[in-house]
Amino acid sequence: MSARDLLKPATREEARLLDELDPARLPRHIAIIMDGNGRWAQRRHLPRVAGHRAGVHAARTVIETCARLKIPALTLYAFSVENWRRPKAEVDFLMRLLREYLRKELPVIHRNNIRLLVIGRPQQLPREVREDVAMAMRTTAANTGMQLVVALNYGGRTELVDAFNAILDHVRHNGMDTFRVDEQTIAQHLYTAGLPDPDLLIRTSGEMRVSNFLLWQIAYAEIYVTDTLWPDFNRARLLEALVDFQKRERRYGGLSPSEPREFSEQALVGRRTRG
Ligand code: FPP
Numbered sequence: 722m723s724a725r726d727l728l729k730p731a732t733r734e735e736a737r738l739l740d741e742l743d744p745a746r747l748p749r750h751i752a753i754i755m756d757g758n759g760r761w762a763q764r765r766h767l768p769r770v771a772g773h774r775a776g777v778h779a780a781r782t783v784i785e786t787c788a789r790l791k792i793p794a795l796t797l798y799a800f801s802v803e804n805w806r807r808p809k810a811e812v813d814f815l816m817r818l819l820r821e822y823l824r825k826e827l828p829v830i831h832r833n834n835i836r837l838l839v840i841g842r843p844q845q846l847p848r849e850v851r852e853d854v855a856m857a858m859r860t861t862a863a864n865t866g867m868q869l870v871v872a873l874n875y876g877g878r879t880e881l882v883d884a885f886n887a888i889l890d891h892v893r894h895n896g897m898d899t900f901r902v903d904e905q906t907i908a909q910h911l912y913t914a915g916l917p918d919p920d921l922l923i924r925t926s927g928e929m930r931v932s933n934f935l936l937w938q939i940a941y942a943e944i945y946v947t948d949t950l951w952p953d954f955n956r957a958r959l960l961e962a963l964v965d966f967q968k969r970e971r972r973y974g975g976l977s978p979s980e981p982r983e984f985s986e987q988a989l990v991g992r993r994t995r996g
Contacts, residue, residue: 722744722745723739723740723744724739724740724742724743724744724790725739725740726744727744727789727790727791728786728789728790731956732957734957735956735957735960738957738960738961738963738964739960741964741967742960742963742964742967743967744790744791746967747790747791747792747963748792748919748920748921748963748966749792749793749794749917749920750792750793750794750795750796750916750917750918750919750920750921751787751792751794751795751796751919751920751921751922751923752795752796752798752919752921752922752923752934752935752938752939752942753783753795753796753797753798753922753923753924753925754798754922754923754924754925754931754932754934755776755779755780755797755798755799755925755951755954756924756925756926756928756950756951757772757925757926757927757949757950757951757952758772758773758775758776758950758951758952759772760772760926760950761775761776761950761951761952761953762775769811770811770814772952773811773814773815773818774818775952776951776952777818777822778952779951779952779953779954779955780797780822781826782954782955782956782959783795783797783954783956783959784797784830784835784869786956786959786960787867787959788833788835788866788867790963791867792867793867793868793917794867794868794870794916794917794919795867795868795869795870796840796870796871796872796913796916796919796935797869797870797871797872798872798875798932798934799815799819799871799872799873800815800819800841800872800873800874800875801872801874801875801876801932801933801934802841802842802874802875802876802879802933803876803933816846816847816850819850819853819871819873820849820850820853823853823854823856823857824853827857827860827861830857830861830869831860831861831864833866833867834864834865834866834867835861835864835866835867835868835869836861836862836863836864836865836866836867836868836869837857837858837860837861837869837871838858838868838869838870838871839854839857839858839870839871839872839873840870840871840872840873840875840880840912840913841872841873841874841875841876841880841912842874842875842876842879842883843873843874845874846873846874850873854873868916870913870916872934872935875912875934876933877931877933877934877935877936877937878933878936880911880912880935880936880937881907881911881936881937883910883912884907884910884911885907885910887910888902888906888907888910907937908937911937911938913935913938918938918939918940918941918942919935919938919939919942920941920942920943920966920971921942921943921945921962921963921966922934922935922939922942922943922944922945923945923946923947923959923962924944924945924946924947925947925949925950925951925954926947926948926949926950926951927946927947927948928946929946931944941971941973943966943969943971945962945965945966947961947962
């Protein structure tokens with residue numbers, strides 16, 4: 722099977738990129754820091770909110786493309802716990818935009834067998850947003866296709882705090898005096914419990930930061946940073962990221978298959994002299 726069997730290219734560039742892709746080695750989970758909406762708008766002398774609106778269009782394209790490529794999970798960083806520091810009018814606009822997105826796109830998401838999950842601290846979100854999110858999650862709960870995860874009022878550190886407190890509650894409630902935490906315990910108490918860890922983290926608009934996003938889960942993720950601003954991140958740019966991902970050699974702290982395996986003083990000396 723070729724990637725063209727999954728996705729019909731709309732341009733020559735998309736066709737070329739699809740031909741480079743191996744559909745059997747696509748990431749199981751892509752996480753995206755969608756950055757650059759403000760700069761996109763600024764460059765066009767438009768208000769920042771126009772950038773966010775264009776950002777929704779990019780999100781729609783990426784969601785559709787990932788679903789067609791049968792990527793099992795996609796996580797989008799839509800609103801961080803730090804984003805409350807923005808002007809109230811911008812925060813209100815982002816909340817309205819999210820509700821509008823859910824209202825318009827939920828039927829499409831549901832029809833495409835996509836399951837929507839929201840991660841973060843919902844308690845602090847406006848009631849209407851909480852209700853819309855709960856409804857969208859209920860409606861799509863039994864869907865078996867791509868898991869679309871929207872990080873909303875999300876922070877990587879707050880997620881770890883919430884996980885540790887949930888573990889402590891569990892231990893106290895069950896009087897488990899000798900209980901010890903391991904990696905699996907932590908992973909099972911994160912908002913993302915049950916999802917594979919992201920193997921590809923994409924950040925748009927050039928900044929080399931992880932910005933408190935999925936701190937535990939990205940331990941072994943390949944990081945792809947592009948200068949493209951989020952509203953310009955189209956299907957070709959996503960395919961480009963996937964082609965780049967497939968060129969990486971993932972070693973998880975081990976050696977590549979081509980490296981000699983012997984562990985002798987001789988080999989170590991040889992290595993040291995090679996610098
Ligand atoms: C960053 O741009 C983007 C955000 C704050 C998130 C908002 C994302 C969207 C509106 C996309 C829609 C997503 C969904 C799931 C519907 P920025 O304002 O930080 O840009 P700047 O760094 O150029 O100022």
